Amino acid sequence: MAIKLFDSELRVMDVLWREGDTTAKRIAEDLKEQVGWSKTTTYTVIKKCLDKGAIERRDPNFVCRPLITREQAREFETTELINKLYDGAADQLVASILGRRNLSPEEIERLKRLVESLE
Amino acid sequence: MAIKLFDSELRVMDVLWREGDTTAKRIAEDLKEQVGWSKTTTYTVIKKCLDKGAIERRDPNFVCRPLITREQAREFETTELINKLYDGAADQLVASILGRRNLSPEEIERLKRLVESLE
DNA sequence: GCACCCATTCTATTGCAGTAGAATATAATG
DNA sequence: CATTATATTCTACTGCAATAGAATGGGTGC
Incomplete structure (x- = not known):
């Protein structure tokens, strides 16, 4: 479960972590609101998350469910920081x-x- | 003293933090050894560090001296992580x-x- | 004072994250 | 059904960090 999530992907994940399973449509609305993303941007980033197994898609309605927990993401990024600047x-x-x-x-x-x- | 240092720049800084004031030539040798960088790559990155005030140059001999401490860099990056993933x-x-x-x-x-x- | 070598700078290429417009598919409506 | 509107995918552009080759400058031995 060691996946690097980019900043844009973390934005999507953050919606899911806060709100639980959410339709792509809803995520797009949220991120349009929160960070001004075009909805196609959101769909593109969702696709990246799907491709790397960070979320899964349930149909109908393109419901997204996170497969990585916030804690896992925290752990990954924190470990990265520790290795980069704190001698591990x-x-x-x-x-x-x-x-x-x-x-x-x-x-x-x-x-x-x-x-x-x-x- | 809030400067974002990129990964490549951190490599240069790390040499300076470990070895203290160091000539550009020596840094290039070290990084060639450690990460296989071409010496021009090192000079380019040193220039970036100079431009953003992370290091200063002393002549003769192009001696580089860090103006940012390891602890400052740690603090900056850590704060960034905290804001990104730990709600600040x-x-x-x-x-x-x-x-x-x-x-x-x-x-x-x-x-x-x-x-x-x-x- | 010249030729050569090494130090340094200038400029260019590459790869990839971020972003979104155009194109297409799917659903809603009369 | 046909038409429109909305959801979704495809493809492309952009900016920038990373990297390094080509060009230039400066010192050193002859």
Whole structure:
């Protein structure tokens, strides 16, 4: 399940992740609204997603269903970043973020609890 | 200090981050070795870095010095990722990594201490 | 001061993501 | 059915990152 999704494809996926199974028509309407895409652009990108197995099509009505979860996409992109800039060490990325001090007190609190819950 | 560095540019920067100030000639040699780049490719990319202020040139000898730190580049790219896939919430990214369970016990231990040291 | 070699710049090519218009198929309507 | 409108596909264009060859410049030994 390691598929690179391009930015345009992520836009389509994002609609599906937020709204669940959705007709192509509806996706096109949403993205027209959200990012001004022509509807043919949306259909083209949907096709790319289908071709690479990121979504599947159900008929009638060209209903699109995501086959990749948001978490999978996150993991893929994050791993890519870690390899590109953090020498492949995930904890370096985490350390870097924690060291930035632009986290809110609430975020810190949540993270503390999260880390403690490990193990 | 918010400059987007492309992958090719990051290769040049990486040499500078690892080795410190370095002549263009030497960078070209390194990257020829490491990634098989033609030396003109390296010079072209160095020029891009110069133009966007990521490095500066000292003469004689075309010595390149990085003006952007590795940490700045990391922060930029990481923020980009967070905005693209994590709804702009840094802690979601951290949570996602922590939840992956491909961290070693040592890493977990280090992170625990790190998080606890936050205020 | 000239010829040669290497350093550097200039200019061009390529590949691909992003975008959408033209063409076609399918569904709705009278 | 025939006609129109809408949904869907096909094909093409564009911009730009990546890469490098050709052209130029500058130093060095003779």
